[in-house]
Amino acid sequence: MIGTGPVGQTIAERGRSAGLTVAAVERELVGGECSYWACIPSKAMLRPVTALADARRVGGAREAVTGKADATAVLARRDAWVSGWDDRGQALFLKNIGADLIRGHARLDGPRRVSVEIPGGSAVSLTARHAVVVCTGSRPNLPDLGDVRPWTNREATDSHSVPRRLAVIGGGGVGVEMATAWQGLGSSVTLLAQAEGLLPKLEPFVGEVIARAYTEGGIDVRIGVTVEGMRRPDPTGPVTLSLEGGEELEADEVLLAIGRRPLTYDIGLRTVGLEPGSWLEVDDACAVRAVAGDKWLYALGDVNGRALLTHQGKYQARVAGAVIAARAAGRPVDPAPWGPHATTADNHAVPQVFFCDPQVGAVGLTADQAERAGHRIRVVDVDTGQKVAGAGLYADGYTGRARMVVDEDHDRLLGVTMVGPATEELVHSATVAVAAQVPVSRLWHAVPCFPSISEVWLRLLEAYRDTTDAKQGR
Ligand SMILES: Cc1cc2nc3c(=O)[nH]c(=O)nc-3n(C[C@H](O)[C@H](O)[C@H](O)COP(=O)(O)OP(=O)(O)OC[C@H]3O[C@@H](n4cnc5c(N)ncnc54)[C@H](O)[C@@H]3O)c2cc1C
Numbered sequence: 001m002i003g004t005g006p007v008g009q010t011i012a013e014r015g016r017s018a019g020l021t022v023a024a025v026e027r028e029l030v031g032g033e034c035s036y037w038a039c040i041p042s043k044a045m046l047r048p049v050t051a052l053a054d055a056r057r058v059g060g061a062r063e064a065v066t067g068k069a070d071a072t073a074v075l076a077r078r079d080a081w082v083s084g085w086d087d088r089g090q091a092l093f094l095k096n097i098g099a100d101l102i103r104g105h106a107r108l109d110g111p112r113r114v115s116v117e118i119p120g121g122s123a124v125s126l127t128a129r130h131a132v133v134v135c136t137g138s139r140p141n142l143p144d145l146g147d148v149r150p151w152t153n154r155e156a157t158d159s160h161s162v163p164r165r166l167a168v169i170g171g172g173g174v175g176v177e178m179a180t181a182w183q184g185l186g187s188s189v190t191l192l193a194q195a196e197g198l199l200p201k202l203e204p205f206v207g208e209v210i211a212r213a214y215t216e217g218g219i220d221v222r223i224g225v226t227v228e229g230m231r232r233p234d235p236t237g238p239v240t241l242s243l244e245g246g247e248e249l250e251a252d253e254v255l256l257a258i259g260r261r262p263l264t265y266d267i268g269l270r271t272v273g274l275e276p277g278s279w280l281e282v283d284d285a286c287a288v289r290a291v292a293g294d295k296w297l298y299a300l301g302d303v304n305g306r307a308l309l310t311h312q313g314k315y316q317a318r319v320a321g322a323v324i325a326a327r328a329a330g331r332p333v334d335p336a337p338w339g340p341h342a343t344t345a346d347n348h349a350v351p352q353v354f355f356c357d358p359q360v361g362a363v364g365l366t367a368d369q370a371e372r373a374g375h376r377i378r379v380v381d382v383d384t385g386q387k388v389a390g391a392g393l394y395a396d397g398y399t400g401r402a403r404m405v406v407d408e409d410h411d412r413l414l415g416v417t418m419v420g421p422a423t424e425e426l427v428h429s430a431t432v433a434v435a436a437q438v439p440v441s442r443l444w445h446a447v448p449c450f451p452s453i454s455e456v457w458l459r460l461l462e463a464y465r466d467t468t469d470a471k472q473g474r
């Protein structure tokens with residue numbers, strides 16, 4: 001297998017547990033982008049910032065919070081979470097499960113073959129009896145900007161100094177999370193997003209709530225602004241952004257967070273008839289569709305473009321591991337949806353949490369996506385701060401909202417979205433409801449504890465019942 005990020009490590013473990021021999025090739029750090037420049041360091045930076053913000057929202061605690069986050073201490077905590085960018089611990093994990101770690105750059109070299117360029121000039125050739133699994137992840141979408149040297153997710157998560165002024169371009173997950181983190185650490189942040197707003201893949205109210213909260217909290221949020229150019233004439237000086245309409249914006253650093261590209265441009269795809277640089281499209285067993293005949297090439301995690309999320313890639317690895325083990329043992333593969341050999345949740349129940357302030361959690365389809373997919377739906381919304389006692393107890397003046405999208409023909413949920421402080425731990429309840437296709441009538445029997453924020457579920461069900469009664473004239 002190629003790439004030992006969280007997804008590669010999971011498939012290595014699954015392969016070993018099935019008794020297969022596993023060679024794991026890594027060209028950089030075992031643990032991948034997620035461990036060193038994405039999920040882990042970003043959350044290590046965000047948690048102290050949101051903890052402080054939470055305390056400030058509670059009378060009695062607020063009075064005890066007299067200072068700002070200690071950026072040096074926060075970044076030291078972040079450094080500890082990434083083990084100082086030292087991967088020996090994760091390499092030991094591979095050793096302990098009995099996988100062979102080969103350090104070098106891997107490329108496909110025809111069907112079932114992989115050649116590894118070892119630093120120092122030697123090479124290793126590998127031939128897979130059962131499967132080659134590509135888990136090479138993604139890289140930032142980064143146009144050539146010459147001397148501007150913008151931050152990518154790497155600098156945004158490994159920097160040891162806090163820029164006085166940070167411009168963030170892109171209102172997706174990286175942009176909104178890093179805006180919260182760096183503003184909390186003392187930067188003056190300007191967040192520039194296109195007309196579609198913040199977190200545009202989610203329900204529209206999410207971006208509106210976040211934009212309002214950010215603006216009130218001092219982040220300069222500019223929606224519908226196009227950056228036409230950037231320059232940094234003095235390599236040690238600030239960067240100037242030219243905005244559409246002629247305005248200029250000066251910042252000490254600029255973070256470019258405008259999406260990702262698959263890391264497939266130099267992995268030998270041509271040797272198996274595939275296009276370098278393309279996303280590796282897979283079926284629900286995670287086998288690469290374009291490879292004809294025997295299923296021997298699999299692609300998991302970011303590189304297949306299905307859902308650029310660690311947990312979803314690891315899910316794919318658990319399923320593909322079962323598929324590869326079955327095929328290796330000559331057992332049948334069961335392609336039935338929701339069975340052991342199909343990544344059905346990729347299509348219906350992908351959960352995600354953005355750990356910004358306020359947090360966002362969502363699973364399944366938005367109302368718009370559900371309608372476009374042809375479902376007959378009903379949408380119910382709840383103002384969490386107004387309707388849920390537990391929310392008010394959690395934070396004075398709690399601001400948040402929740403939505404559930406109900407499939408009217410099948411009495412089940414297609415999607416749930418929540419925004420507001422502390423929603424990150426609520427998302428899994430929604431994921432269980434959506435993935436298990438729990439009938440709405442049965443959800444009434446899943447009683448949320450009083451007075452927790454979970455009672456938002458009760459309010460959603462009541463709102464659904466009330467609109468049902470109104471429809472039926474009761
Ligand atoms: C700032 C940021 C924050 C994020 N936060 C979250 C979050 O909170 N939760 C979440 O679920 N997702 C989050 N994500 C997304 C998450 O990081 C990715 O979905 C995840 O890293 C994908 O895992 P992967 O194993 O597919 O790839 P990666 O983690 O990118 O690992 C791929 C590995 O393959 C190696 N590799 C590549 N090419 C080769 C080659 N030719 N030979 C050998 N090795 C190779 C790389 O060196 C790397 O180690 C975040 C992303 C960013 C950018």
Ligand SMILES: NC(=O)c1ccc[n+]([C@@H]2O[C@H](COP(=O)([O-])OP(=O)(O)OC[C@H]3O[C@@H](n4cnc5c(N)ncnc54)[C@H](O)[C@@H]3O)[C@@H](O)[C@H]2O)c1
Pocket residue numbers: 169170171172173174175177192193194196199200227257258259260307308309352353354355
């Ligand atoms: N907590 C989490 O789970 C988490 C956090 C961060 C990132 N991620 C994942 O990492 C991936 C990458 O995140 P991302 O934020 O880089 O990508 P993204 O695709 O989520 O967002 C990119 C944003 O940039 C905007 N954009 C594109 N071109 C632009 C341009 N020229 N100028 C201004 N804006 C432009 C897009 O409209 C979009 O809103 C995402 O798919 C996300 O799932 C997950």
